[in-house]
Amino acid sequence: MTSALALESIDCTFISREDASQRYTAVRGATLRVAEGEFVSVVGPTGCGKSTLLNVAAGLLQPSAGSVQVFGKALAGINSRAGYMFQAEALMPWRNTIENVAAGLEFRGVGREEAAGRAGDWLKRVGLAGFESRFPHQLSGGMRKRAALAQILILNPQILLMDEPFSALDIQTRQLMENELLELWGMDRKSVVFITHDLEEAISLSDRVVVLSAGPESHPIGDYPIDLPRPRDVAEIRLEPRFIEIHAKIWHAMKEEVLKAYVRQQRQ
Amino acid sequence: MSGNRDNSEKSRARLRVYQGLLFALLFIAWYVLTSPTLLPPIYFSEPNQAAFFFGEPLKVFERLWRWFVSGEIYEHLWVTLIETLLAFLIGTVFGVIIGLWLALAPMASAILDPYIKAINAMPRVVLAPIFFVWFGLGIASKVALGVTLVFFIVFFNVYQGVKEVSPVVLANARMLGASPRQLLRHVYVPSAMSWVFASLHNSVGLAFVGAVVGEYLGSAKGVGYLILQAEGFFDMNTVVAGILLLTAFALILDWAVGIAEKRLMVWQPRTSETERS
Numbered sequence: 001m002t003s004a005l006a007l008e009s010i011d012c013t014f015i016s017r018e019d020a021s022q023r024y025t026a027v028r029g030a031t032l033r034v035a036e037g038e039f040v041s042v043v044g045p046t047g048c049g050k051s052t053l054l055n056v057a058a059g060l061l062q063p064s065a066g067s068v069q070v071f072g073k074a075l076a077g078i079n080s081r082a083g084y085m086f087q088a089e090a091l092m093p094w095r096n097t098i099e100n101v102a103a104g105l106e107f108r109g110v111g112r113e114e115a116a117g118r119a120g121d122w123l124k125r126v127g128l129a130g131f132e133s134r135f136p137h138q139l140s141g142g143m144r145k146r147a148a149l150a151q152i153l154i155l156n157p158q159i160l161l162m163d164e165p166f167s168a169l170d171i172q173t174r175q176l177m178e179n180e181l182l183e184l185w186g187m188d189r190k191s192v193v194f195i196t197h198d199l200e201e202a203i204s205l206s207d208r209v210v211v212l213s214a215g216p217e218s219h220p221i222g223d224y225p226i227d228l229p230r231p232r233d234v235a236e237i238r239l240e241p242r243f244i245e246i247h248a249k250i251w252h253a254m255k256e257e258v259l260k261a262y263v264r265q266q267r268q
Numbered sequence: 269m270s271g272n273r274d275n276s277e278k279s280r281a282r283l284r285v286y287q288g289l290l291f292a293l294l295f296i297a298w299y300v301l302t303s304p305t306l307l308p309p310i311y312f313s314e315p316n317q318a319a320f321f322f323g324e325p326l327k328v329f330e331r332l333w334r335w336f337v338s339g340e341i342y343e344h345l346w347v348t349l350i351e352t353l354l355a356f357l358i359g360t361v362f363g364v365i366i367g368l369w370l371a372l373a374p375m376a377s378a379i380l381d382p383y384i385k386a387i388n389a390m391p392r393v394v395l396a397p398i399f400f401v402w403f404g405l406g407i408a409s410k411v412a413l414g415v416t417l418v419f420f421i422v423f424f425n426v427y428q429g430v431k432e433v434s435p436v437v438l439a440n441a442r443m444l445g446a447s448p449r450q451l452l453r454h455v456y457v458p459s460a461m462s463w464v465f466a467s468l469h470n471s472v473g474l475a476f477v478g479a480v481v482g483e484y485l486g487s488a489k490g491v492g493y494l495i496l497q498a499e500g501f502f503d504m505n506t507v508v509a510g511i512l513l514l515t516a517f518a519l520i521l522d523w524a525v526g527i528a529e530k531r532l533m534v535w536q537p538r539t540s541e542t543e544r545s
Contacts (some may be wrong), residue, residue, distance in 0.1 A: 043402060045506055052443040058439075060442070060443070069433035078442055078443065079443075080445065081444070082444065084439070084440070086436050086440060088434075088436045089434075089436065089437075090436045090437055090439070090440035091437075091440075092437055092440075092441070092454065092455065092458070093437075093535055093536075094459075094461075095535070096535070103441070103444055103446075105456070107441075107444055107445040107446045107447070107454075108445050109449050123316065135534070135535040136535075137535070137536075137537035138537075151444065152444075153444070160409040181436075194469055218465070221317040
């Protein structure tokens with residue numbers, strides 16, 4: 001079966017703009033395959049090149065070596081079958097909520113009225129009905145994330161790329177958002193690559209957790225299927241014995257890498 | 269809370285009262301210090317000398333009054349305002365277009381960089397004689413002078429605004445399928461506009477400077493021309509009246525820019541904004 005997304009032996013080397021001899025290899029020989037309808041989380045210590053890998057998958061970054069395939073076809077330019085949810089604020093601050101959600105449709109040539117109508121439906125679905133004419137700075141952090149999610153899902157992408165999307169939220173809002181994400185995902189099971197540094201989040205959401213080594217030259221060092229039943233409640237599932245078992249196993253493999261990254265940061 | 273709003277309204281009213289009092293105080297000080305009869309000569313030996321150098325408030329206001337009643341001023345005011353507005357509009361439009369172009373074309377920007385720095389460093393008022401030769405003594409030469417002043421302010425702000433576009437917002441728009449043209453229209457331009465508006469308050473003032481300095485240097489109409497004429501007769505009251513008139517209109521233009529900014533930049537967060545129903 002062809003994967004929805006296949007990153008094959010990706011290398012990413014950054015060259016300093018001031019001094020060409022200053023190089024930093026963020027990712028080396030990373031291979032990641034995501035099946036259709038699969039929810040994969042990528043965890044790793046800070047600065048391990050998780051976002052780099054995601055940018056490669058999105059087509060925003062050209063890898064130095066290796067290939068990217070989307071549903072069996074080599075990726076050229078922006079990955080138009082993927083939706084990307086960024087860690088930082090990505091809504092256009094000069095557009096109100098409904099205009100932000102409708103933006104993708106507008107860019108694709110859908111008429112303004114139809115786009116606004118469909119955006120209104122999506123706002124209802126993510127619980128933002130009544131906030132159509134608010135600007136991003138007038139929304140709470142959680143609401144902005146909901147709007148960002150609607151902005152992406154309205155285009156019905158086959159692949160969802162998520163870069164620590166909820167890391168800036170408080171823990172309660174975060175669990176709420178995670179449950180809502182699972183619910184939305186359950187409706188049509190897109191392929192998801194979910195980047196996080198939070199192992200509990202990764203396990204509670206995913207079908208599979210991939211652990212990256214500490215950077216530089218980061219690459220996957222572990223691949224763990226998560227056989228917890230669905231549907232899940234992210235707050236409750238953390239208390240189940242099987243969850244704790246899986247967590248202990250993956251954490252054991254991760255610990256060393258986290259320590260390595262910590263020591264490296266201390267030295268800098 | 270309504271109590272809070274009452275309080276803030278009260279404190280604003282009090283502020284207005286203080287501002288009015290300060291105005292009255294300045295006016296009285298001006299009146300008393302320049303009046304030939306009220307005070308014994310403190311600094312100037314001649315009692316009329318203070319009035320000669322600083323004008324007398326009552327005569328200044330009388331002059332303003334007569335300008336408007338006789339209708340004599342409208343022609344001059346019209347010319348100065350037209351020069352200012354044209355310089356402001358043309359300078360802003362060119363600044364925005366060229367700012368966008370150079371910000372998005374790194375090669376052109378690299379080639380032109382030293383020239384832009386040189387032209388910006390040059391005191392552009394020295395171009396006035398050239399503009400007089402090119403455009404004559406009418407409105408056009410003053411507009412040209414004002415444009416050279418306004419253009420660079422707007423240009424640098426647009427350039428900066430485009431460079432400071434959030435890379436995440438940009439990447440997001442690209443992921444949502446925006447073409448280069450759509451990126452320009454929906455990301456670069458709106459992002460640059462907040463910088464442009466910040467610069468418009470400055471450039472309105474400079475458009476005025478261009479118009480009035482142009483009129484000082486050679487003209488047959490305009491408020492600057494009136495001031496220059498009065499100075500020739502040592503008529504300080506008229507000079508001061510002209511200055512006050514220009515100040516008032518500069519304030520009005522600045523206020524109009526402020527209104528436009530508030531209308532068009534609703535999306536910008538203001539410091540401390542709360543829910544209002």
